[in-house]
Amino acid sequence: MMVNAHEVGSSVGDYETRFDFQSGWIDLTLDNGVHAEALGLAGAAMERFNPLERTVSDRDLLNDLVDRALFLSSDQPDLAAAYYTPGGIGLADLRVDSYADEGVPRPSPAEMTPLLLDWSNAKVVGDPEVRYLDLEAGPAVRVQAILKVKRMLGFGSQLTEFIKYAVFPPDVRYVVVVTVTWRSMAESDEVVRLTDDLVSTMRQVPVGAEGNELGSTD
Template sequence: MEQQHQQSAGSFPGPEDDYVVDFDFGGDWLGLTLQEGTRAEARELAAHLVGQFNPLNLVGGRAALQKDLEERALSVFESGPVLAAAAYTEGGALLADLAVFAYGEDGVQRPSPQEYLPQLLKWPYAEVKGEPQVSDVRLPIGTAVRVQAMLIEKRRFGWGKKLSESVQYGVWPDGLEEILVVEARWLNFERTEELTELVDRLMPTMRLLPVPAESAEAAEPTEPAPDGASDSPIET
């Protein structure tokens, strides 16, 4: 997703310490979330994802798709999502990008949906064409505002413009201080109805899960071993 998402009041670029965002992706979306953002991590993830495609259906071949997935994962990682995904055709063509961003600050009351709506109507990488469609939604996770708009994006290096479409959800999870912003974006207007339904069907499955125990343990600092002791297991 070619963007640097808005970094509004107290925003932060990574996952919260005590939860991760998850969806029931089914077979519609490929997870592109990176933890470290290294080339090696992206290459390993892309190789795993390519294995889910039937090579006989791939138009451009395995190598081209793997390279596309690798570069896409690295690109979206730079914008600081807590979760990233993409939808592809069976032939390996990109249908839509999806990313989740978290905004909030400890001890600071988050703005209401009405107060935050102006932020949801801004795209730092594009201008809005026409009038966005705005609606209030109640999801199992909490209150949400849905915005759908056609965008005019500047191409890289300023060469011309392109049209895209975006469906964006601002989500107020019950019991949290953060606002989660979910954005899906695509260029293929011929499939707008299909992709809109794909996103809207995904959103009610949004949930917050505790950070896996192994991740929490890995993040805890370790105390140095006493003199003469070894950090390695002792074989007997």
């Protein structure tokens, strides 16, 4: 079995965005974004897998964890993670980013919608699914669609599915954007369920200068 559900978070200002991660999600957030750090994180993550359940080799799993950590943390997200099956197959990538412009009012969920559908290296295929929701963490807009992503060096393209949530926590200036992407269309229903379950646990927790939750008795 993989590890039990655990809590991870990403700090912004005096609050921390936290989630309850189900078993299968692995935190791949890097502080410095260098290969040595990714290798150490990946090595520790390997211990979460039961060798009797794994269907991929040690080398392949380690390389995949390192590559995902480096890719997802390439431009310093608040949080990076990936979902793996007990067999060691990576199904989905997750990023959490926070956005705020000093002196500029937060956009509304409707104003955020076209921004969520705008990708620098990809184009949305077909009509996206758009929902406006009231989550425990605040009002949100959720978009789901298929992308045609350009391959490196411009040779062809591939299809990728994604869900993006833009969440507007009350009493703060920033917007929290949760992005989950995956390529296996056969696993779409499972990834959608995992993503929606995860975002439903999102909350803002006040923290002190050391990152400790204010008012916690731990």
